[in-house]
Amino acid sequence: MFARIAGPDGPAVRERIHHAPGPRRFGPGRAIRVVHGDAAMFAGGLAALLLQSLHPAAMAAVAGHSGYLGDPWGRLQRTSTFLAVTTFGTDDDARAAIARVRAVHSRIRGTTPAGLAYRADDPHLLAWVHAAETDCFLRAHQRYGAAPLDAAGCEAYVADMAEIAADLGVTDPPRTRTTLAELLRSYDPELAATADAERAARFLLLRPPIPLLARPAHGALAVAALALLEPRHRRLLGLPTAAAFDAAAGPLGTAVVRAVRWLLPPPGGTR
Template sequence: MTDLRDRLGRAVFLRVAGPDGPANRARIHDTPGPRWFGPERPIRTVHGDASMFIGGLSALLLQSLHPLAMAAVSAHSGFRGDPWGRLQRTSTFLAVTTYGTASDAEDAVARVRGIHLRVRGTTPEGLAYHAADPHLLGWVHAAETDSFLRAHERYGARPLDAAGYDAYVADTARVAEALGVIDPPRDRRALAGLLALYQPELRATPEARAAARFLLLHPPVPLAVRPFYGVLAANAVALLPSWARTVLRLPRLPVVEGLTVRPAGLLLTQTIRWAMTPGARSRLE
């Protein structure tokens, strides 16, 4: 069982972190120096938990609802041609800014800001977008933070109390400000208020529906893994706010979700957590 656990843990880590994962992990955790967040900060607890797998997919679905943000992703991110590469770059950024030295975190933010400056264009309707627009960055940040928070609250090994989740939102605000977000929310109430302010701008464009079909129905995973990914996807959908599911035209089946989807999601995250131990925290990070 130990051998099975280790092999499964390595496979998950390499898929999420990529071929450079071991080297990046060593640099992130072993390099001495001050960090943005100390070991006691809630952001470390949330971002180091297996619930991030569900929260990350739910965040992508939620973020797709802003037409300008989705247009930028569709035209410039290459998520269809290289979905695993995009996942690995995103997971590395999260790991560096959460656990790495302050110097490495600042370098990572500078690289992302440089990319954002070059990403601009127009939607099929002729609306201009720019990835460095603080308003769009604010939406991406709010959707991601809310998804990670709610995933941890529902599937986390040790959910935080209300003050802990407020502190998590405050932690993420530091990264958001570094990326160019203006006055990001610093507690859960402000986060909910910001999401509500964005709602009139949101809709399911053809690009958003195509992204949802790709993520939910045609994922780039081997057939043997499809049942497990199906559990992940079902729970990512169930995690979405009800209004977001309505906009994306994703069905809501409360009885089925309560009896089968959520228990399966809890079992999946427990299995991932089991596979990533011993050394679970460092492997997942």
């Protein structure tokens, strides 16, 4: 499981991220380290991908340039490594990772199927991607995490994430839960379930590139992720919104996240 997520060089990369000497932006105890170090990120990450897909320009960029259908594990490895480096790594390594992402974004241009031009380094699109993942990661931690944050911790997490977002090119990223919610709501008129978004949802939820024996566990994780999304977003994708679904998702999500936490304890952690 770790090899799939982190890639063939995962152990060496993890060793460097967590143990290389040098100053860190986020020291021990920071909210971002608590959230990103917990297995609830698996549910949060899946929810974030589904939510991000609802912006037609963002989804067109992913569909046209990320290669997620042809190399889904490679994309997951790159994303998970970026999150780990910018959260736990040295300042030098984190700055280098951010510079690489900005360089990639600067080269991505295109047009959506509806004829809308986009560029990956557009601050407006970057803000959507940032807000969606921040909201989903925090929701997942508060619902399924081993040690949910208190109110101050939640605010601190949003502020920590804003630091990375600003470095990536987001203009004035939200630094409180209130401004984060307001930003997400402001995108509502732009959201739509395009053919690319529906294809991505089917791939993520129904046809993941995993062995058949792992499909039941993935199904439980998918239910946990869906329950994190606002009903208005689920409706756009034609996904369940009933209260009974949400009620069932809680215990199921908690169970599968606990199983993942047991399988993949944090570096230096215990099961």
